[in-house]
Amino acid sequence: MKYIPNIPPPATKRVVIIGGGFAGTELVKRLLKTSFQIVLLDKNNFYQFQPLLYQVAMSGLEPSAISFPIRRIFRHRKRFFFRMAEVTKVNPEKKEVETTIGAISYDYLVLASGVTTNFFGNKELEKKAFTMKSVSDAIFIRNSILENYEKALDFETDEERQPFLNLVIVGGGPAGVELAGSMGEMKKFILPKDYPELDFRKMTVHLFEAGPKILSNMRERSSQTALKYLKKLGINVQTGIAVQGYDGENVTLSNGKTLKSKMLIWTAGVTVRRMNGLDEKLFGPGGRILTDGISKVKGSQNIFAIGDTSLIQTEKYPKGHPQVAQVAMQQARQLVKNLVKIQKGIQPVPFKYTDKGMMATVGRNLAIADLPGLSFKGFFAWLLWSVVHLVSIMGNKNKLVVFLDWATNYYIYDPSLRLLIKPKIRNGE
Numbered sequence: 001m002k003y004i005p006n007i008p009p010p011a012t013k014r015v016v017i018i019g020g021g022f023a024g025t026e027l028v029k030r031l032l033k034t035s036f037q038i039v040l041l042d043k044n045n046f047y048q049f050q051p052l053l054y055q056v057a058m059s060g061l062e063p064s065a066i067s068f069p070i071r072r073i074f075r076h077r078k079r080f081f082f083r084m085a086e087v088t089k090v091n092p093e094k095k096e097v098e099t100t101i102g103a104i105s106y107d108y109l110v111l112a113s114g115v116t117t118n119f120f121g122n123k124e125l126e127k128k129a130f131t132m133k134s135v136s137d138a139i140f141i142r143n144s145i146l147e148n149y150e151k152a153l154d155f156e157t158d159e160e161r162q163p164f165l166n167l168v169i170v171g172g173g174p175a176g177v178e179l180a181g182s183m184g185e186m187k188k189f190i191l192p193k194d195y196p197e198l199d200f201r202k203m204t205v206h207l208f209e210a211g212p213k214i215l216s217n218m219r220e221r222s223s224q225t226a227l228k229y230l231k232k233l234g235i236n237v238q239t240g241i242a243v244q245g246y247d248g249e250n251v252t253l254s255n256g257k258t259l260k261s262k263m264l265i266w267t268a269g270v271t272v273r274r275m276n277g278l279d280e281k282l283f284g285p286g287g288r289i290l291t292d293g294i295s296k297v298k299g300s301q302n303i304f305a306i307g308d309t310s311l312i313q314t315e316k317y318p319k320g321h322p323q324v325a326q327v328a329m330q331q332a333r334q335l336v337k338n339l340v341k342i343q344k345g346i347q348p349v350p351f352k353y354t355d356k357g358m359m360a361t362v363g364r365n366l367a368i369a370d371l372p373g374l375s376f377k378g379f380f381a382w383l384l385w386s387v388v389h390l391v392s393i394m395g396n397k398n399k400l401v402v403f404l405d406w407a408t409n410y411y412i413y414d415p416s417l418r419l420l421i422k423p424k425i426r427n428g429e
C-alpha cells in the first residue's frame with residue numbers, strides 16, 4: 001500500500017490519532033502545546049456535537065449548528081496534519097495504520113474512533129431501523145418523518161394512515177428520552193398547525209425500554225421525574241419491554257404484541273466496531289478495547305485507546321467509565337500529560353475521572369440534573385442544561401446560531417427547519 005503523501009517525516013515523535021470526535025479533538029488541542037507531530041485521521045471532515053443530534057432530527061437546529069470543520073478548528077497550526085480517511089487496519093508490528101487513502105507510520109497511535117449502534121445481532125432491525133449516531137443519521141430521520149406526514153395525507157382510511165403517524169423509539173437512555181420528549185412537543189405544538197388535515201390525536205409516540213426504568217444511569221428520583229414529564233407530553237413509555245423485530249412496518253415486542261409504525265428509531269445500545277489488526281482478545285464487554293490505567297491498550301507499548309472506545313476497569317468503575325463526553329475529554333487531557341512523561345522517561349499517572357454529574361432534558365422547562373450531592377428538576381435544570389450545552393458547542397458562530405434558535409423557539413414553539421431537502425442522486429448511481 002502506498003504511503004499518504006505530503007506529510008513530512010516528523011522532527012520529533014509522531015502521534016497518529018484515529019477519530020476527531022470529543023476525545024480526538026481535545027487530544028489535538030492539548031498536543032499542539034507539545035513538540036509532537038500530530039496526524040489526525042477521520043472519515044468525516046467535521047467534528048459533530050452528538051448530544052444535540054436529536055434537535056437536528058426534530059427540525060429544531062440546522063445541521064451546521066452542531067458540526068464544525070476540523071481544518072477550521074486547527075487552522076495555521078504547525079506540526080498538525082489532517083486527512084479525511086477511514087482507518088481500515090492497524091499493523092502493530094510495522095507501527096503503521098492502513099487507511100482508505102494510504103498507509104502512515106506512527107510512534108504513538110491513539111484510537112479515539114468512538115462507537116457504532118449495537119443491534120445485538122438482529123439483522124432485520126439493523127436493516128430497517130433508523131439510527132442516531134451522526135449528523136447524516138439526524139438529517140435522514142428529519143426527512144423521513146416529514147415525508148411520512150406528507151404521505152399520510154395521500155390515504156383515505158385511518159388504518160392506512162396510522163403507520164405513517166406513529167413513531168417508535170427504542171432505548172430509554174438520554175438520547176431516547178430527549179428524542180421522545182422533543183417529538184411530544186412537535187406533536188402538541190407544531191404538527192397540527194402544519195398538517196391541519198391530519199388528526200394528530202391519533203398519532204402515538206412510543207418509547208420502549210427493555211430495563212426496569214428509563215435513564216438508568218441517573219438517580220431514581222430523576223428517572224421518575226423524566227417519566228412524569230414524558231407522560232405529560234403524551235408519550236407512551238413502556239419499560240420492561242424489548243423490541244424484538246421490525247420489518248419496516250410491524251414492530252414485534254417481547255410481550256407478544258405487535259404495533260404498526262413506518263418509523264422505528266433505535267437508540268438502545270452501542271458497541272465498538274472491530275479494528276482489523278488488533279487481537280480479538282482485546283475487545284471486552286460492549287466491544288470496548290481493554291486498556292490499562294493510563295489508557296494503553298493491553299499488551300502494547302505505544303497504542304492507546306480513549307473515549308467511548310476504551311475500557312479501563314477500576315475499583316470504582318468495574319464495568320468501565322460511562323461513555324460520555326466528559327470522560328472522553330478528561331481521558332484525552334490525561335493522555336497528553338502521560339505522553340510527555342513517557343517521552344521524558346517519567347512514570348505516567350493513571351486516569352482518574354472527575355464526575356461532574358448528568359443531565360437530560362425532556363422539553364421546554366422540563367429537565368433533570370443529577371450533580372454530585374444534589375439533584376434538581378424543572379426550569380433551573382433546563383436552564384443549566386441549556387447553558388452547559390451552549391458553552392460546549394464548538395465555534396462562536398454556532399453558539400450564537402443555537403442560542404438564537406433556542407430563544408425564538410422558546411417563545412414561538414415553531415422552528416422553521418422542516419425542510420425536506422434530499423441529496424441529488426445522478427441517474428444510474
Ligand SMILES: Cc1cc2nc3c(=O)[nH]c(=O)nc-3n(C[C@H](O)[C@H](O)[C@H](O)COP(=O)(O)OP(=O)(O)OC[C@H]3O[C@@H](n4cnc5c(N)ncnc54)[C@H](O)[C@@H]3O)c2cc1C
Nearest residue numbers: 019021022023042043050051087113114307308323324325
Ligand atoms: C444521540 C447521542 C446523544 C448523546 N448525548 C450525550 C450527552 O448529552 N452528554 C454526554 O456527555 N454524552 C452524550 N453522548 C455521548 C457522547 O457523544 C460520546 O460519549 C462522545 O462522543 C465520545 O467521544 P469519542 O471521541 O470517544 O467518540 P466520537 O465523538 O463518536 O468520535 C469518534 C470519531 O471517530 C471517527 N471515526 C470512527 N471510525 C473511524 C475510522 N475507522 N477511521 C477514521 N475515523 C473514524 C468518527 O467519524 C468520529 O468523528 C451522546 C451520544 C449520542 C449518539
